[in-house]
Amino acid sequence: MNTLGILHFEDNTLDAQRVQLVLVKDGWKVESQVVKTCSEYLAAIEQGGFDLILSENEVEEFCGCSVFEIAQHKYPKVPFIFVCRNVKEEEAAAYLRAGAVDCISKEQLWRLPPIARRALQVFASQQLERYNNAMELLLRVVQELSLARSLNEITAIVRRAARELTGADGATFVLREGDMCYYAEENAIQPLWKGRSFPMNTCIGGWCMLHRKQVIIEDVYRDERIPIEAYRPTFIKSLVMVPIRKEAPIGAIGNYWAQRHIPTPEEVHLIQALADSTSVAVENVQVYSELEQRVRERTSQLEFLNQELQAFSCTISHDLRSPLRSILGFSELLQRKYNNQLDEQGKQYLNRVSTSAKRMNTQIDEMLSLHKLTRVEIKRATVDLSSIAKEILSSLKAVEANRQVETYVAEGLTVDGDPVLLRVMLENLLSNAWKYSSKVQQARIEVGMTTETDGSSVFYVRDNGAGFDMTRADKLFRPFQRLHSDNEFPGTGVGLASVKRIIQKHGGRIWVDAAVGQGVTFYFTIK
CATH class of the missing domain: 3.30.565.10 (Histidine kinase-like ATPase, C-terminal domain)
Structure with a gap:
């Protein structure tokens, strides 16, 4: 069993130990962070990194509603359970209406393990559903990119998809122009740097391209690669930046969060798959542009030949097999590692991811067959x-x-x-x-x-x-x-x-x- 990270707001050490013991006896491997004061709780919430939040309903006159509201604001998707010594029935009902998983009496701690397990299963299913939806979106976006015929089309597609894939608070599409980073497009809750250019060695997009590496930063104000003055007026607290093309990157795609956020491997994988597909699309556009130029320079006799050459650009879609293998591999990894933690609905979602990826593989095969038809000689x-x-x-x-x-x-x-x-x-x-x-x-x-x-x-x-x-x-x-x-x-x-x-x-x-x-x-x- 994976370690269960718990944030427990409890000022009674003995009660905190009893809660942890109940979970351990039920077979959980627990890593519990117990906080006893308001300041400790706020600091822990800011730090993040837990799977479940437990809390007494009143500590230091800090009411349960306030505790829950803070958690919901920062981590609305993390299950929250009240474990209380004294709580009125109407108060418990209010907690449940607000979105808490449950309100358990300390005299009935035996209820905690099954309730926590069920909440975490629901949480895992919701995560899988979000990932499944993101996979379906990615498949549609890859197809759109394979048909794009201009950089403006690519920019519009990436602008929309980069943020939707992860649910981030902002996204940027950065292009390399010599020794400068040009922030070509953005989609964010507040304006960032659209239309501006920065030297490659002074911005994180440039670092990503120069080092040909993904950049994952949980706290932008603690990373020496971040130009603090450029980020201070913005909402950004955490980010991911991935290169567009591993060899000689031509750009980068960034995701940003307004709250401290540890980007998950799934989120990084999605953005990198989008970047890889964008690289293929840009090369496709370059090929297409060259063919258009030839058409303008040649006679009408060669126009039909150009139509066949345009079809050749579809074969570049063969390069999409790399991100497709990642999708299939990650689906298999989820199935092997987390299959037992999923309910039937979760397993269905995972199966849909795998089925969609296999369907795309078939489409790629048929694209290649379509290309071969344009090259075969007729034998009458x-x-x-x-x-x-x-x-x-x-x-x-x-x-x-x-x-x-x-x-x-x-x-x-x-x-x-x-x-x-x-x-x-x-x-x-x-x-x-x-x-x-x-x-x-x-x-x-x-x-x-x-x-x-x-x-x-x-x-x-x-x-x-x-x-x-x-x-x-x-x-x-x-x-x-x-x-x-x-x-x-x-x-x-x-x-x-x-x-x-x-x-x-x-x-x-x-x-x-x-x-x-x-x-x-x-x-x-x-x-």
């Missing part, structure tokens, strides 16, 4: 689309033999194209039709052909499934853009992007017609 041959479609539908039926789906494939659908790529294209379209018609009682999937006014062939894949609102159709072929939630229909949002790439490589085009609850028809041409 006569392709029987009818035969391929029948094979695919037969496989889908074999996997879900219990489904009753009516299928129709027109005969004689042939084109001149790459057999491998066109099979991938049809697999995506038919798998989508199969999936999105899964909730329709009389499902139907059709593959056929029509003609345009000029006589050219137009092929189509049609279903009578969920459909979608056509006002959102512009998002359909973009990577990671989905029109349905995972709860409705699972997926990654990469399949249709792959379809469009394959059609474009064949010199064709693809479009869609759909309505909510009436299914979808995908039309495409091959030249």
Whole structure:
């Protein structure tokens, strides 16, 4: 069992010993800091570093309400239990309404261990839920950063996420400009240094970049690296600063707290993961900017080539595997070390973290597959689309033999194209039709052909499934853009992007017609 750190406000030494003995006999490993006076209590609260607060309801005419209010102000998430000799029923009820875990009589100390254990389990579950929410936010932010195309977009994303991830009172986004630190953006309860520049050797952001190390400071006024005069007008008492890129850092991200705070490993990990993802995004933007410059300098013949090169920037997302491994590893560590301390809800939250990380890993794999499609050379041959479609539908039926789906494939659908790529294209379209018609009682999937006014062939894949609102159709072929939630229909949002790439490589085009609850028809041409 881990050591339980307790702050105990009690002026009777014997009573304090009795409380500690009860917990030890129940199997707790206790490290108790007993304070007997108001001044000692205030000093201990300022120092922090405990898991549980116990208190008599009146010491030196310092009433229980005041004791509790001070603790709540400094550490609102730490469980607080009154252990009293004499307390009125209405007074105890007031404590509970205010947020205290319980009010226990010293004549009933046997109640303390189970109450404390339950409170700490709830506390651990709440922490895990917050971490789970932060992980989900981080996954969304990483995806947003991977799609960012300018430094302004990156700055806006980091400004919002840096503070939300940890619940800090402030956050800054610092960029290196030669020998200066430029505080590009901030999000804080009070203004800090946005828009200002400082020499690298005079600010903590510069120290972080020059030494390529994380900076964790519990008390900024006791650290010689802190320029005190710059911090004195601010609210900052504690901070974390992490470098953006370990080798040759290009910036830093800072988190700040208005009260003395010991940043947890989880908080540091979250901010560092954000910084690592920001580094990839900045490099992505640099690549994208270079490609834009080439487009402006070259002829219209090279514009199509530039579109393919823009897709290449998506492969930089492969670098996201490093923070992803950290997420998965930390989840496993939580499961091994703290699993027995979690209730069922806590275990569910932990499982959601792991599941979300694995889902992102799948997205990265599909991004890489999407990139490969843009580089493969087409090897043309006569392709029987009818035969391929029948094979695919037969496989889908074999996997879900219990489904009753009516299928129709027109005969004689042939084109001149790459057999491998066109099979991938049809697999995506038919798998989508199969999936999105899964909730329709009389499902139907059709593959056929029509003609345009000029006589050219137009092929189509049609279903009578969920459909979608056509006002959102512009998002359909973009990577990671989905029109349905995972709860409705699972997926990654990469399949249709792959379809469009394959059609474009064949010199064709693809479009869609759909309505909510009436299914979808995908039309495409091959030249």
